Amino acid sequence: MSQNIINIGYARVSTHKQDLGLEVQIDALKHCDQLFIERESGSNNARSELEKALKLAQTLSKKGTQVTFTIYKLDRLTRSMFKLLELIEQFNDSDIQLVSLHEKLETDSLIGRLLCMILGFVAESELENLRFRTREGLRKAKEKGVKLGAKRISKKKEERIIQQYLAGGLSIRKIAKTEQISTSTIYKVLERNDVANNRKKVSQNSCQNQDKMVE
Numbered sequence: 001m002s003q004n005i006i007n008i009g010y011a012r013v014s015t016h017k018q019d020l021g022l023e024v025q026i027d028a029l030k031h032c033d034q035l036f037i038e039r040e041s042g043s044n045n046a047r048s049e050l051e052k053a054l055k056l057a058q059t060l061s062k063k064g065t066q067v068t069f070t071i072y073k074l075d076r077l078t079r080s081m082f083k084l085l086e087l088i089e090q091f092n093d094s095d096i097q098l099v100s101l102h103e104k105l106e107t108d109s110l111i112g113r114l115l116c117m118i119l120g121f122v123a124e125s126e127l128e129n130l131r132f133r134t135r136e137g138l139r140k141a142k143e144k145g146v147k148l149g150a151k152r153i154s155k156k157k158e159e160r161i162i163q164q165y166l167a168g169g170l171s172i173r174k175i176a177k178t179e180q181i182s183t184s185t186i187y188k189v190l191e192r193n194d195v196a197n198n199r200k201k202v203s204q205n206s207c208q209n210q211d212k213m214v215e
Helices: 016-028 048-062 081-093 110-143 155-167 172-179 183-192 198-214
Strands: 005-013 034-039 066-071 097-100
Touching: 005 016, 005 048, 016 034, 034 048, 048 066, 048 081, 081 097, 155 172, 155 183, 172 183
Parallel strands: 005 034, 005 066, 066 097
Antiparallel strands: none
């Protein structure tokens, strides 16, 4: 790395399940002097690693360093057309060159910035089309009577959960672990069957019975 030239890389995936996609980006950006990695949705504009990368790039540029900000693909930076325009303006104002490897784009020229904005518009349109298709798919599924959402647990399992809860020997967390379900599901079962406060009553009755036996 030259003292007056630095290449800052930024890689992003939406979830931990996209590690393969992240590996592809990291491999493509291995020439960068410093790489920032983020696991966050592209629709979320408040991304800590992106903010750190931008701050470093702007700070170095102010000190006279020639800065290149490199990404693997344009939609890794953002999926919002307005956010992309904002970022391009920031890069221009700070004299930072944006490079997108997949599209072979560089924003050091007017044509490069124009192509960047066009592709940003295409990326946002694709996202909107995906959202529309998802909504339409859900609507049609509902019309056909398809039940959406998580599958409800069996009545037998609900009864077993309630019995364990009322017995008072196990915590909600331990019941959830035993039944291999989440604690939120336990609470829903108790609320659905109106037994959320029954354990306290059972415990009180038990204590009262013990007191009577002592008397």
